[in-house]
Amino acid sequence: MQKYFISKEDLLANKIKGSDAYQIATVLRFRGGETIMVSDLEKNYLAKVKNITKDEVSFEILEEKAGDMELPVFVSIYQGYPKSDKMEEIIKHATELGASKIVPTFMKRSVVKLEEKKIDSKLERFKKIAKEAAEQSFRSKIPTIDEISYLKNIDFSSYDVKILCYEENAKNGELTNFKNIVSNLKQGQNVCVLIGPEGGIDDSELDYLLNKGFIPCALGKRILRTETAVFYVLSSISYEMELKK
């Protein structure tokens, strides 16, 4: 079953428009009668598809679906800007795993050079990926994708907890910091997670972040790639806080 985030106006009018309508008509080739989920980011409804054109799809609401699909804490991911299309992979999977905010963050060892004129279109693409991943994973919210930022320009002061994913801790056999933090999280807290790019975190960045109150953490015994670290962090928070024995 597909989920679609639509505007309040479209929800009241029982219409899906734009690229979602186009997808339903031409990619999914719905014919009417299919069941979908629609959401205005506040409530979720089970709906039945009625008339379909490439520009507009009408539906009938069947019932409101309860259920908060969000993690019990707000997790903001500051991801050191990685190579090739890894940022897109990270946004996709971090959205599925429940991130509240993702901030592509230029750090000293980020090797990608972004042309100024391409930054806006890049950000639009990141937001589109987050919206689609939120729909696919049945989330209640779409994560915020902040502007691509430089580490030193970011204000970390509003966070309750600051996790620094740091591979040197894994190499040194540190195994307690991450679980100490995650097992003590309280519902509604604002958690900030910083992950370096492929080359890791520069010594001067490390000092800067420790001064800002970040706790360096190993994520298990092995050395994870930059794109794997975020999966580990979000999965563990879900396992600790959402699942029950």
Add this chain to the structure above:
Amino acid sequence: MQKYFISKEDLLANKIKGSDAYQIATVLRFRGGETIMVSDLEKNYLAKVKNITKDEVSFEILEEKAGDMELPVFVSIYQGYPKSDKMEEIIKHATELGASKIVPTFMKRSVVKLEEKKIDSKLERFKKIAKEAAEQSFRSKIPTIDEISYLKNIDFSSYDVKILCYEENAKNGELTNFKNIVSNLKQGQNVCVLIGPEGGIDDSELDYLLNKGFIPCALGKRILRTETAVFYVLSSISYEMELKK
């Protein structure tokens, strides 16, 4: 720092050969004096690079490194064969996260058609990815990549615990099965994890797997893509068993 798995003979001769030597000489452009890790899959050594050619790199062992980097349970991943190059992505990240064995598994909703003559080269490529990911993540072992298999031909009888990742459980709000299993794992147990392809698990496959003793599990509240499920499972097992408060 790079890690290289080499044969016992090469370890005794203090030589790295083949594609690893080529990588050191031409991609990494080492000049001698660099520190690396070498392993014969039994022991790990810190070593200093000496002479370098494209065919052979000699080294001097500095010290033996202790440390078991492996998960305390043996996790075998039966991955419903996914689309495009996702199998490679899964092998790469599952290796980093500590999987012991990965079995590409054809299921009813696998849509990829593999040509018979390409299966061997595919398997070789999967094994190469696992070796490189094991080296990169400083693992002590390279996971086994089994032959591409059909679900009905697999013998699951030797496993202590059988986890079925099942998205319908997440839709129905089930939140206890996975944590019940993982929090009761004992060191050295053999754990089997089955994940469907993109289209999910067919009803007849579900019946078959339940009969084989698989426990259907939700992985948090959201619906995960096939490639994200394996990251969640392995990260949670590491969080539960390797990390300490």
